[in-house]
Amino acid sequence: MNKTPFSVRAMEFFFGNTRNKLTSMVLAVVVWAYAFGNTGHEETREAIILIEPSSSEELVIVDQRIIDSRIMGQPGDFFSGNCRVTLSGPRNVLARFSEESPLFSGKLIIEKSGQIQLRNGDAFDLPVGITIQSVDPATITVEVDQLESVEREIRPLISGQPLAGFQFTSEDVALDPSTVTLIGPKSILEGDQIKVLTREIDVSGISEPLAIEDVDLRITGDDSKLVRFLLPENGMTKLKVELRQNLTEATAEVRVRYIVDEGDDLDIRGDQTVKVTVNGIEEDVLQWKKNVTEGRFYLLVRATDTNGNSMNPSDDQVYWLEGSLPSRITRDRVKLDKIILYSAEKIVKSVEESSQ
CATH class of the missing domain: 2.170.120.30 (RNA Polymerase Alpha Subunit; Chain A, domain 2)
Known part of the structure; x- marks a missing residue:
């Protein structure tokens, strides 16, 4: 029996079945490229996180401040909800997520005051395979307060003077209704800094009683803008001014x-x-x-x-x-x-x- 020389066998090993070997090599390269290109990819996106209380009828977010941030603000700055989120996952999954969700937003439900690690929070609904690597700002503090409703007296805001020979006093000004119900944070409403005024009413030169059906009301003393009228129609009143002759x-x-x-x-x-x-x-x-x-x-x-x-x-x-x-x-x-x-x-x- 003749034995095949080693050189011949070596040539057949490297160059035999060339088509099948090339096909296998191409498939291996494709699989490797696909696997390599879809693992460990990171992407940073702008996002918005909304902070909401667990019960909008009982609680209100009074304040939210940045504690730790590299780019999105300084410690002590108000947290507006804007943040930068770094995501990790397969390239194709990230690309699809970007196409389907161009506006990236999330929501955190808060029950009490305290510090929040935004990365650890369950704010975003992400597809399977995508994880959060970091969030900037990383930490914020949130202050939660009880909602409370109170009655406030409406104060007329009147400017100008009637025609010479006429005058009026506070007793001659009537409002209907004369009080209004407000709702807002307990810590703000328990003081007396919150007032309700009518829009400015100019009585310059009048010589007859004045009656206005719809007078807008405005809330003053509330820098937080969290105090509001209990009902939209509460923001109106009727005003009458009776004149007395000043003789x-x-x-x-x-x-x-x-x-x-x-x-x-x-x-x-x-x-x-x-x-x-x-x-x-x-x-x-x-x-x-x-x-x-x-x-x-x-x-x-x-x-x-x-x-x-x-x-x-x-x-x-x-x-x-x-x-x-x-x-x-x-x-x-x-x-x-x-x-x-x-x-x-x-x-x-x-x-x-x-x-x-």
């Missing part, structure tokens, strides 16, 4: 002048002065007194023949010169301390006087 009065001795119709010649005896009291706004009353002092305001009485009998003139027979009384002081605000009394009779002329 003053003055009294002066006023001259009385008698006038007769043209052609009448009467001998008139009667009051020459009378005390007159007027009331109005201070500016007008002072002007009236000045007019009296300077002789511009006096009473005119239209006298008629009384045959020498005493009589009182009617209201329409007593008047004054137009413009001598300020226009904002009406006639009903002019009072005489007594009724004017006078008598008048025709003057009888002698024959000599008549002939002259």
